[in-house]
Amino acid sequence: MRENSPLFDRIRVKPDQDRRLRDELPACQWPDCANRATHRAPKGRLRANEYWRFCLDHVREYNNSYNFFAGMSDEAIAKYQKDAVTGHRPTWKMGSVGGKRSAARRARGKFRAADWDADDPFSLFGEMGAQPGHARSASEGRKILNAQRGALDVLGLEADAKRADIKARFKLLVKRHHPDANGGDRGSEDRLREIIAAYNYLKSAGFC
Numbered sequence: 245m246r247e248n249s250p251l252f253d254r255i256r257v258k259p260d261q262d263r264r265l266r267d268e269l270p271a272c273q274w275p276d277c278a279n280r281a282t283h284r285a286p287k288g289r290l291r292a293n294e295y296w297r298f299c300l301d302h303v304r305e306y307n308n309s310y311n312f313f314a315g316m317s318d319e320a321i322a323k324y325q326k327d328a329v330t331g332h333r334p335t336w337k338m339g340s341v342g343g344k345r346s347a348a349r350r351a352r353g354k355f356r357a358a359d360w361d362a363d364d365p366f367s368l369f370g371e372m373g374a375q376p377g378h379a380r381s382a383s384e385g386r387k388i389l390n391a392q393r394g395a396l397d398v399l400g401l402e403a404d405a406k407r408a409d410i411k412a413r414f415k416l417l418v419k420r421h422h423p424d425a426n427g428g429d430r431g432s433e434d435r436l437r438e439i440i441a442a443y444n445y446l447k448s449a450g451f452c
Contacts, residue, residue, distance in 0.1 A: 269281055269282060272299040272302055273297050273298060274299070274302035274305075277299060277302060279299035279301075279302075280299060281297035281298055281299055282299055283299070283300060285306045285307060285310070286310070288312075288314070289312050289313070388403045391445070392445075392451065394442075395442035395445045395446050396442075396446070398438055398439060399413045399414060399417065399439065399443065400413065400417075401413055407452045410443070410446060411452050414439065414443045417439045418436065418439065420432075421433075421435050421436040421439065
């Protein structure tokens with residue numbers, strides 16, 4: 245049996261599908277070529293979605309000499325490659341789009357929490373240029389959880405205690421119950437641990 249026989253395809257692991265379709269393929273568009281066109285090649289940068297139909301040998305020859313940037317200057321090629329990074333879409337610098345408020349922020353050259361219509365109860369943006377009075381204080385309108393209220397009770401403070409009060413109270417209690425302040429007496433160590441744990445919890449919750 246000849247290996248190029250259609251009957252041989254019945255026992256091949258991978259039948260030669262191309263041979264079955266060969267008669268249905270168009271002729272190669274390379275001059276003076278009588279082979280069937282099994283591959284396609286782009287016609288050029290300015291002819292999108294248009295292709296030549298070539299046989300395998302001639303598509304290889306065409307691809308070896310194909311130049312997508314034919315007719316373009318070095319400057320135009322560099323610009324095209326740069327724009328290709330963003331998919332040839334326009335881009336803007338961060339913060340340059342956003343209307344009047346963005347323009348006002350750029351004119352000032354810094355960020356203000358009030359520009360974003362957002363509350364800042366714990367002055368998280370204070371170090372980024374937020375002005376006094378634009379953000380609410382930590383105690384104003386603050387929701388107190390039971391665990392937070394309990395931590396404040398450990399320090400002997402009310403729910404409306406401010407940051408400065410919490411820090412000052414913590415320093416005072418640490419000095420009072422530290423063994424070094426009691427002649428080496430460790431009888432207040434449990435109380436000291438409780439105070440430190442309460443303060444660390446309030447600190448992690450943004451109270452101080």
